[in-house]
Amino acid sequence: MTVNDAVLGGIERVKQLLAYGRVEQKIDALLDAFEYGEAGLDLIIQALQNSEVDVQEAAYWLLQESTEPKTKLALQLYNPYLFFEYLFTIERYTDEVRSIACVDISQELQTLVICNYDNIIQVWNMQTKRVIYTFQPEATKEFDQIAIAPNNRVLGLWHCLDLAEVWDLKIGQKIFTTNIQSEEFWGVSFSPDGQTLVSTRDGYKLTFWDINEQKIIPSIFIPENIHRRIPIY
Missing domain, CATH: 2.130.10.10 (YVTN repeat-like/Quinoprotein amine dehydrogenase)
Structure with a gap:
């Protein structure tokens, strides 16, 4: 088996886990994706659209470590406020709280x-x-x-x-x-x-x-x- 075959096999495994694995497996796969250069980086960027919010969050923080222009663009287009959980609202102008x-x-x-x-x-x-x-x-x-x-x-x-x-x-x-x-x-x-x-x-x-x-x-x-x-x- 050549080095290219090994890389291809690794990438395919990452793709399979991101598509069908459990949340924990998908996050582990994102960590492995960094080993596969640009192809792995593309998978991490794609993971920003994963159906699991935890996977999106893992991808978001991993991409912070990259200086690639396409990574910066992907982060600019992504909305990190999806990670926030709404708790409750305090009105600004009420008898209890003024400004x-x-x-x-x-x-x-x-x-x-x-x-x-x-x-x-x-x-x-x-x-x-x-x-x-x-x-x-x-x-x-x-x-x-x-x-x-x-x-x-x-x-x-x-x-x-x-x-x-x-x-x-x-x-x-x-x-x-x-x-x-x-x-x-x-x-x-x-x-x-x-x-x-x-x-x-x-x-x-x-x-x-x-x-x-x-x-x-x-x-x-x-x-x-x-x-x-x-x-x-």
């Missing part, structure tokens, strides 16, 4: 936090689709962004040109307010354990806060302007 300013959702998709332009914070249970409680921080400016810590225990609220606040998400009580004011206060993020908060300000400085001790850990200065939102790994 939503910013939102965040906990990592385990259990809690939704909404802030409106009156600085009223609503904490929602996403399973029951009901408000758990509502509170209003004492802030001089409208909140620009909010963030839920990965441990779902604390909530960060910040507003441009002002201070950041850290709140206990479970009971709606403020833990502390950052004591550094800046002309360009950009935002906050949490460490994966939810114990440390980092604030970004002035386009060059990261300030770390120990949430339990409510004090600053040494800052990091960066020579170039940094992004307004900083994830921590």
Whole structure:
């Protein structure tokens, strides 16, 4: 058997699995398809139209690794929002929610936090689709962004040109307010354990806060302007 015969046999096997295999087999076949060059890439692109959404999603993410022009075109024409699952809708203009300013959702998709332009914070249970409680921080400016810590225990609220606040998400009580004011206060993020908060300000400085001790850990200065939102790994 020649090398070409082996490749042809492999491609035929991938085609058969994509046509008649179980979902798990189809996804495995897509992974194998990369071994067969352009012919395999064509099969992955075709899989974007597979009847199984899970297979489409696998093909979509696999194609992200390709730099081929036809791959980029296929991704541009594809609608990735098919992977989203509708949960529920909160109307923007009601007696309960007036003009939503910013939102965040906990990592385990259990809690939704909404802030409106009156600085009223609503904490929602996403399973029951009901408000758990509502509170209003004492802030001089409208909140620009909010963030839920990965441990779902604390909530960060910040507003441009002002201070950041850290709140206990479970009971709606403020833990502390950052004591550094800046002309360009950009935002906050949490460490994966939810114990440390980092604030970004002035386009060059990261300030770390120990949430339990409510004090600053040494800052990091960066020579170039940094992004307004900083994830921590």
